[in-house]
Amino acid sequence: MTVELFTCFWWLIFPIMWMVFGIVRLVLRGLYDQRKLDLMKSYLAQGKDIPDALRREINR
Amino acid sequence: MPCAAKSIVEDKVMTSTQLFYSFWWLIFPIGGMLMGVFAMISRHLTRTETLRMIKMYADQGKEPPAALLDVLRSDEDRAFDRDHYRYRRRYRRSPWGAVVTFGALAAGFGYFGHYGEGGPTFIALATGFGVAAACMFVLAVIRSLSAPRYGDDRIDDDLKK
Incomplete structure (x- = not known):
């Protein structure tokens, strides 16, 4: 049964993996942005300028 | 199942060897996907670690070294806009x-x-x-x-x- 299902639907690997990739990407990006915002906040809390390298991608 | 008709062999059951013979080439796309996931995750780790180090510098009131900011900058576009x-x-x-x-x-x-x-x-x-x-x-x-x-x-x- 499993084998038959696999032979019928092996191609589903591709769309499903595509979706999984999308989700992983979103999650990683969200984590990264969160961290970056934290860092920017700590710069602001000290009353310092945020380095350009951090600011670069924020408008995207 | 109509689509299974091709792959069912004489004894009506497909053994794992036959399955491998039919689908060995899937190794390559799946391997590529795994590599992609691995690359994505390791890039993410690099970037977040860099952020963490910059934060350490910032917490101590020091200016982060330019090299550290540079790592962030050159990875910025590559990682999510690959x-x-x-x-x-x-x-x-x-x-x-x-x-x-x-x-x-x-x-x-x-x-x-x-x-x-x-x-x-x-x-x-x-x-x-x-x-x-x-x-x-x-x-x-x-x-x-x-x-x-x-x-x-x-x-x-x-x-x-």
């Missing part, structure tokens, strides 16, 4: 490479489909690659006529820095 970045980097400098590759594939498949044993599958592949080669050729011509060599894009920004 396709775009790679596409530009690969085809912007020499769009003719793709023309040559697709053209060669079309020629090879076409020859062996027409004169060899390839049959309609090879002809179909040759047609697809031929269309791709033609499109890439048109794109390459357009790009070499219209686009500036060194324009206003991010790679050049990165190279300048």
Whole structure:
């Protein structure tokens, strides 16, 4: 049964993996942005300028 | 199940060996996917660790070293905008490479489909690659006529820095 299902639907690997990739990407990006915002906040809390390298991608 | 009819062999059951024989090539796409996930995660780790170190510097009231900020900057575009970045980097400098590759594939498949044993599958592949080669050729011509060599894009920004 499993084998038959696999032979019928092996191609589903591709769309499903595509979706999984999308989700992983979103999650990683969200984590990264969160961290970056934290860092920017700590710069602001000290009353310092945020380095350009951090600011670069924020408008995207 | 209609689609299973092809793969069911004489004794009506497909053993794992036969399954492997039918689907061994899936190793390559799945391996590629795993590599992609791994690359994505390790890039994410690099970037978050860099952020953490910058935060350590910031907490101590020090200026983070330029090299650290530079790591962040050059990874910035690559990590989440990978396709775009790679596409530009690969085809912007020499769009003719793709023309040559697709053209060669079309020629090879076409020859062996027409004169060899390839049959309609090879002809179909040759047609697809031929269309791709033609499109890439048109794109390459357009790009070499219209686009500036060194324009206003991010790679050049990165190279300048």
